[in-house]
Amino acid sequence: MKMRLDKFIADYTELTRSQAKKVIRDGAIRVNGTVTKKGDDKVSFSDSIFWGEQEIRGQQYQYIMLNKPAGVVSATTDNHDTTVVELLHQTKPFEGEEELSLFAKDLFPMGRLDKDTEGLLILTNDGELAHHILSPKYHVAKTYYVRLDADLEASDIEAMKRGLDIGEKRITKPAELEILAERECYLTITEGKFHQVKRMFAVLGKHVVYLKRMSMGGVVLDEMLPSGGWRFMTEEEIMKLKGDSHGKE
Numbered sequence: 001m002k003m004r005l006d007k008f009i010a011d012y013t014e015l016t017r018s019q020a021k022k023v024i025r026d027g028a029i030r031v032n033g034t035v036t037k038k039g040d041d042k043v044s045f046s047d048s049i050f051w052g053e054q055e056i057r058g059q060q061y062q063y064i065m066l067n068k069p070a071g072v073v074s075a076t077t078d079n080h081d082t083t084v085v086e087l088l089h090q091t092k093p094f095e096g097e098e099e100l101s102l103f104a105k106d107l108f109p110m111g112r113l114d115k116d117t118e119g120l121l122i123l124t125n126d127g128e129l130a131h132h133i134l135s136p137k138y139h140v141a142k143t144y145y146v147r148l149d150a151d152l153e154a155s156d157i158e159a160m161k162r163g164l165d166i167g168e169k170r171i172t173k174p175a176e177l178e179i180l181a182e183r184e185c186y187l188t189i190t191e192g193k194f195h196q197v198k199r200m201f202a203v204l205g206k207h208v209v210y211l212k213r214m215s216m217g218g219v220v221l222d223e224m225l226p227s228g229g230w231r232f233m234t235e236e237e238i239m240k241l242k243g244d245s246h247g248k249e
């Protein structure tokens with residue numbers, strides 16, 4: 001795909017289109033080693049484009065894995081709380097030197113975790129994939145680690161499998177409960193209703209005291225990531241996510 005050089009620079013740096021035009025006119029941009037002063041020159045992702053010493057990589061989309069801490073909200077902007085997008089901009093990737101600022105325009109969280117929920121949150125600017133992953137038509141599996149205020153019973157496994165009335169039009173889709181300890185379990189669901197896990201356990205008379213998402217669509221939270229840490233997703237992880245988004249029933 002070919003696009004105008006000034007658009008390319010505006011899309012993949014923090015510069016606006018008019019600032020991009022200016023740096024081009026000023027001779028600060030080299031395309032394949034040659035200074036280029038024309039904003040309407042056409043470039044593609046295979047061209048090597050430098051702004052001074054900084055390579056501008058025209059990667060179309062970004063996919064980021066965040067270990068969301070409690071206390072931040074799954075949004076791009078918020079009047080009261082720090083958002084996950086702000087958190088990314090405030091911190092460097094875990095064990096990586098790659099800067100976010102040049103590539104991170106238009107990132108948004110792929111789905112929501114409650115403010116007090118921790119764990120795997122994927123951020124991207126790939127609207128199409130996010131639409132697939134989040135669409136109720138695609139039953140992308142999400143596994144949560146759950147701690148409760150009451151003991152689990154064997155009958156809870158069956159109840160989760162059968163589906164529960166949480167006050168929506170339909171009962172919940174079959175969910176898989178794996179008991180780890182008296183008050184600890186994994187729950188895998190394939191929907192994303194508001195507060196779904198908390199509401200499902202509430203029907204069983206239990207209160208969720210800690211919730212952490214461990215995986216989504218075959219992508220597992222990197223256990224090396226500290227709370228609040230993030231990294232760029234690997235090609236393999238991105239492929240898994242894309243593969244899962246095609247599992248429409």
Ligand code: URA
Binds near residue numbers: 113115
């Ligand atoms: N279910 C919940 O209740 N909360 C979350 O954050 C995610 C799933």
